[in-house]
Amino acid sequence: MSRVKPKSALERIAPYRPDTSGAVSANPIRLSVNEGALGPSPKAIEALRQMGDRLHRYPEQIDADLVAAIANYSGLDPARILPSNGSDELIGLLATAYCNDGDEAIITQYGFLVFRQSVSVAGGVPVIAPDEGLTVSVDAILKLISPRTKLIFLANPNNPTGTMIPRADIERLIATVPDHIIIVLDSAYAEYLDGGDEDYTDGAEYVEQHDNVVMLRTFSKIFGLGALRLGWGYFPPEIYATLATIRGAFSVNAAAAIAGAAAVSDKAFYQRSLDHNRHWMPRIQASILQAGFTPLPSVANFFLIRFASPEAAAKAHQFMIDRDILLRRMTPYGLPDCLRMSIGNDAEMELVSAAFKDLSHIEGMGIAPEIKSK
Numbered sequence: 001m002s003r004v005k006p007k008s009a010l011e012r013i014a015p016y017r018p019d020t021s022g023a024v025s026a027n028p029i030r031l032s033v034n035e036g037a038l039g040p041s042p043k044a045i046e047a048l049r050q051m052g053d054r055l056h057r058y059p060e061q062i063d064a065d066l067v068a069a070i071a072n073y074s075g076l077d078p079a080r081i082l083p084s085n086g087s088d089e090l091i092g093l094l095a096t097a098y099c100n101d102g103d104e105a106i107i108t109q110y111g112f113l114v115f116r117q118s119v120s121v122a123g124g125v126p127v128i129a130p131d132e133g134l135t136v137s138v139d140a141i142l143k144l145i146s147p148r149t150k151l152i153f154l155a156n157p158n159n160p161t162g163t164m165i166p167r168a169d170i171e172r173l174i175a176t177v178p179d180h181i182i183i184v185l186d187s188a189y190a191e192y193l194d195g196g197d198e199d200y201t202d203g204a205e206y207v208e209q210h211d212n213v214v215m216l217r218t219f220s221k222i223f224g225l226g227a228l229r230l231g232w233g234y235f236p237p238e239i240y241a242t243l244a245t246i247r248g249a250f251s252v253n254a255a256a257a258i259a260g261a262a263a264v265s266d267k268a269f270y271q272r273s274l275d276h277n278r279h280w281m282p283r284i285q286a287s288i289l290q291a292g293f294t295p296l297p298s299v300a301n302f303f304l305i306r307f308a309s310p311e312a313a314a315k316a317h318q319f320m321i322d323r324d325i326l327l328r329r330m331t332p333y334g335l336p337d338c339l340r341m342s343i344g345n346d347a348e349m350e351l352v353s354a355a356f357k358d359l360s361h362i363e364g365m366g367i368a369p370e371i372k373s374k
């Protein structure tokens with residue numbers, strides 16, 4: 001038997017791998033990974049076409065055009081913007097840079113699972129703050145702060161719950177937490193709110209006011225570039241310097257940089273994506289409700305659907321797979337009676353709506369008889 005052993009922290013981790021399998025065809029209706037509904041920006045595709053003859057060149061370590069495009073889009077200070085290989089990379093780097101072995105990071109009960117995995121891989125200990133219902137509880141987080149706490153990870157809006165943390169709660173957290181603890185605000189889905197809710201903050205303003213608050217963003221959602229792995233963070237100067245030092249020198253490849261700069265500047269595509277989400281979110285939720293199931297409110301581009309039991313959720317998941325519709329099981333998140341789905345394109349939403357109607361006639365779905373007979 002091999003005597004080669006990974007570091008002991010890795011013996012404790014429950015590996016998290018997004019489940020993208022199960023499709024019947026090569027081109028399923030994939031609503032299981034919260035991707036953008038309308039594909040990539042046409043401007044990003046065009047930009048990529050034009051880079052073909054430069055594939056032999058290493059990318060810029062920090063691409064100035066990309067940073068300028070993000071700064072222009074966000075109105076933020078380019079000196080604090082650090083691009084990354086997906087925002088997942090920044091989550092991992094934060095855990096690696098700030099957790100010594102056995103240090104603690106507070107993560108919320110239904111928080112994004114990558115947080116837990118990254119902390120464990122870094123040798124830290126994820127400490128789980130119970131949510132109130134499906135929403136983050138600042139009080140629960142504050143109770144768990146200990147001398148070993150180094151980081152607090154929050155996704156806002158949160159995946160998979162689709163709920164958001166109100167501005168007042170974020171401000172209370174920042175005001176109360178000792179300033180040697182980093183508060184990570186992962187705002188991967190901020191675009192779907194687009195200033196439409198005064199109670200929402202992506203957190204950038206606090207990064208400028210505090211040395212211990214950071215904000216993470218991604219190109220994998222509204223900008224439709226999941227395949228290229230591109231994210232960015234907004235950091236206080238010292239955290240920026242630390243992460244820029246340990247980040248892989250070439251972790252953002254040239255294709256991602258050129259497509260990202262084009263996508264983030266494509267205002268028409270952005271608006272179309274936002275309008276599409278705002279159009280379909282209430283409609284698809286209404287049709288699922290009409291079919292007798294329970295969609296939960298969401299401020300993002302995805303939502304949970306609650307079923308009568310974990311068995312009913314599993315059956316619904318398989319029923320959808322048989323129609324080549326991929327939804328996400330929520331058992332790893334401790335929500336086995338729920339499935340998560342994202343908003344797809346028009347044709348996909350029509351098919352999903354019809355599929356839920358048919359699902360309501362299946363035995364074992366726990367649908368109230370008066371709804372089933374409709």
Ligand SMILES: Cc1ncc(COP(=O)(O)O)c(C=O)c1O
Nearest residue numbers: 086087088155159188218220231
């Ligand atoms: C809350 C949250 N943060 C980060 C990510 C990862 O984004 P990226 O594709 O940029 O690594 C996701 C993707 O699902 C997410 O839901």
